[in-house]
Amino acid sequence: MDNTNTMLLALGTDAPVPEFLTDWLRQEAPHLNLSLRSGMLDAFVPIPDGHMVVITVPHGDPAQRDRVQEVTVHTPTLLIGFSDERPFYPDACVWIDADHLTPHTLRHGLSELEACVAGQLRPLLARQNWMLQCRSLLERTKDLHLQLISCRWRPAASGDSAEIRLDTQQSFEHQLRACAPADALIGKLLDDQFVIVSQDQHHLSKKWLKSHEDDNSFLWTSFLSAPVALHSYDDLGEALQHCVREIERSRMMYSRIGARSLTPDESLVVKDLIRALRNQEFYLEFQPQFDSHTGCMVGAEALLRWLHPELGIVPPTAFIRDAEMAGLIRTLGNWALRETLATWKLLSDRDISIRMAVNVSFPEVADPDYADKVLDLLEEMGVPAASLELELTETAMMLDASVSLHNLNRLKLAGVHIVLDDFGTGFSSLSHLNDLPITGIKLDRAFVTPLSREDEDSAQRHIVATMLDLSKRLKLETTAEGIEDQACLEVIHALGCDRIQGYFYAEPMSVNSLIDRACVQETVLVDYASGQQSLF
Structure with missing residues (x-):
C-alpha cells in the first residue's frame, strides 16, 4: 500500500497529545511514508478519508467517548489509554495501554495500524x-x-x-x-x-x-x-x-497432568466414577479448624470421600486424577461446594457461624464461568461470601493464569476467602505471594508436623517462622495443618500462626458430629479421645 499521501493525525481529547508522544510519532512517521499533524479531536471531526488517527483517551466524558467511538468505526485508529477505558472502544483497530507506552510498543502499534489499513488484519x-x-x-x-x-x-x-x-x-x-x-x-x-x-x-x-x-x-x-x-x-x-x-x-x-494413557485398571476406575456419581456414593467429612489464640472453632475443611460398594472408603488421592482425566472433576467439585454450603446452612440454623473451606482443582478454576457459578450458588443458598473459603494449590492458580486469576480476583472482591494450600512445597510460592489474589496461606503438614521433634535453632523451625512472618507482613491469614501433638501446637502457637488444624484435636468427622462439636461453646480445646486439655 502506498501511504505517500496519507496523513497521520495525533489527536487529544480532554488534553493535548503529550509532547513526548508527538516527538515519538514525528520520528516514526517518515518510516511509514506518513505526514503528521497534531491537535484536538473536536477540531478534526469528521476525519477526512485517507487519514490514520492516533488518539489519547484518558477521560470519562460519555459524550467524548461517543465521538471517539464514532471515529473508530469509520477511520483506522490507534487508541492510547488506560485499561479500564478499553471496553468503551471495541471498534478500535489497535489499542496500547498507557501504562505500557514506550517507543517500542508505539512502533509495533503503528505497524499493526498500517496492516489494518492494508486490509491484512481483521479487528480484534x-x-x-x-x-x-x-x-x-x-x-x-x-x-x-x-x-x-x-x-x-x-x-x-x-x-x-x-x-x-x-x-x-x-x-x-x-x-x-x-x-x-x-x-x-x-x-x-x-x-x-x-x-x-x-x-x-x-x-x-x-x-x-x-x-x-x-x-x-x-x-x-x-x-x-x-x-x-x-x-x-x-x-x-x-x-x-x-x-x-x-x-x-x-x-x-x-503440562503432564494427564500426559499418559489410562491403563485398563484406570479405565475401570473412570467407569466406576460415573456409576458412583449416579448412585450418590460420594460424601463429605469435615475437619474443624481452630483459632490458635482462643481455641474456638472458627472453620471446617470439607474433605471428599467415596464409599465404594466393594472397596470400602476410597480417599481422594486415589481417584481425583482419574476424575480430572474423565472430565468429571467439575461435576464433583460443584457437588462438594453445594454440600459444603448446605452444611453451613445447618450450622447457621443453630446460630453457629464458622467458615467452610472446600478444595478447588485446576479444571474448575480454569472454567471462564467459575466465578459466576460460585457467586450464583452463594446467592441461591443464602450463604455470605465471607463464610466460604476456597483452597487451591499454586499449580491450580497458575497453570492457566489468565483465566484462573480473573476468577479468583472476582471472588476475592466479592468477599470469598482464597487460601494458597500446601504452602512451601512449590518452588515459586514466595515469588508469587504478592501477585496472587489470596487472603491466606495454609502451611503444608510436611513443615508443621515435624516441629515437635526439632530444637529451637533447627532449620525447619526457622523456615516456618520466616513463612509466618512474611505472611503477617503481607496481611495474609495463616493456617497450619498437621498438628498432631501438644509439642507441635505449642511451637506453632509461639510462632504466631492464626489457625490450626490436625488430628490432635479433631479428626475428619461427619456432618452430625461437626454440628455436635460446634455446639460446644467452650473456649478451651479438649482432646475428645483422652480428655487432655490444651495450652488454651
Whole structure:
C-alpha cells in the first residue's frame, strides 16, 4: 500500500497529545511514508478519508467517548489509554495501554495500524462487542462454526521484562488476526483466550496457527479446539463450554497432568466414577479448624470421600486424577461446594457461624464461568461470601493464569476467602505471594508436623517462622495443618500462626458430629479421645 499521501493525525481529547508522544510519532512517521499533524479531536471531526488517527483517551466524558467511538468505526485508529477505558472502544483497530507506552510498543502499534489499513488484519473485538456482533451475524446466517484459541506464554516471555511479555502478546495477536479465515469474527475473551466464528470450517480444522512446537522462535504455545457448529445464539454458551473442556484437557496433557494413557485398571476406575456419581456414593467429612489464640472453632475443611460398594472408603488421592482425566472433576467439585454450603446452612440454623473451606482443582478454576457459578450458588443458598473459603494449590492458580486469576480476583472482591494450600512445597510460592489474589496461606503438614521433634535453632523451625512472618507482613491469614501433638501446637502457637488444624484435636468427622462439636461453646480445646486439655 502506498501511504505517500496519507496523513497521520495525533489527536487529544480532554488534553493535548503529550509532547513526548508527538516527538515519538514525528520520528516514526517518515518510516511509514506518513505526514503528521497534531491537535484536538473536536477540531478534526469528521476525519477526512485517507487519514490514520492516533488518539489519547484518558477521560470519562460519555459524550467524548461517543465521538471517539464514532471515529473508530469509520477511520483506522490507534487508541492510547488506560485499561479500564478499553471496553468503551471495541471498534478500535489497535489499542496500547498507557501504562505500557514506550517507543517500542508505539512502533509495533503503528505497524499493526498500517496492516489494518492494508486490509491484512481483521479487528480484534472486546468480549461484549464480539457477543453483540456474533448475535447479529447468526441472525443473518446459520452456517457458522466456532473455535476457541488459548495461548500459554513460554517461560522466556514471562520473565522480568514486561516489554518482552507485551511484545510477545502483541505478536501472537497479530499472527492470530493475520492467519484467521478471511470472514472470521475474532473476539478477545481474556488476555490469552480468543474466540472465532467463521463459515470456513475447513480452514479452522487445519493447523492454521503456528506456535513454539512449529518454530522455537515463537514464545507461545497455542491450543485450538475443534470447530463446533453454531446454529443460533442460544447455542453459544454450550459451544464455548464444550471448547473450554476440550482445550483444558489438551493443556493438562501438555503440562503432564494427564500426559499418559489410562491403563485398563484406570479405565475401570473412570467407569466406576460415573456409576458412583449416579448412585450418590460420594460424601463429605469435615475437619474443624481452630483459632490458635482462643481455641474456638472458627472453620471446617470439607474433605471428599467415596464409599465404594466393594472397596470400602476410597480417599481422594486415589481417584481425583482419574476424575480430572474423565472430565468429571467439575461435576464433583460443584457437588462438594453445594454440600459444603448446605452444611453451613445447618450450622447457621443453630446460630453457629464458622467458615467452610472446600478444595478447588485446576479444571474448575480454569472454567471462564467459575466465578459466576460460585457467586450464583452463594446467592441461591443464602450463604455470605465471607463464610466460604476456597483452597487451591499454586499449580491450580497458575497453570492457566489468565483465566484462573480473573476468577479468583472476582471472588476475592466479592468477599470469598482464597487460601494458597500446601504452602512451601512449590518452588515459586514466595515469588508469587504478592501477585496472587489470596487472603491466606495454609502451611503444608510436611513443615508443621515435624516441629515437635526439632530444637529451637533447627532449620525447619526457622523456615516456618520466616513463612509466618512474611505472611503477617503481607496481611495474609495463616493456617497450619498437621498438628498432631501438644509439642507441635505449642511451637506453632509461639510462632504466631492464626489457625490450626490436625488430628490432635479433631479428626475428619461427619456432618452430625461437626454440628455436635460446634455446639460446644467452650473456649478451651479438649482432646475428645483422652480428655487432655490444651495450652488454651
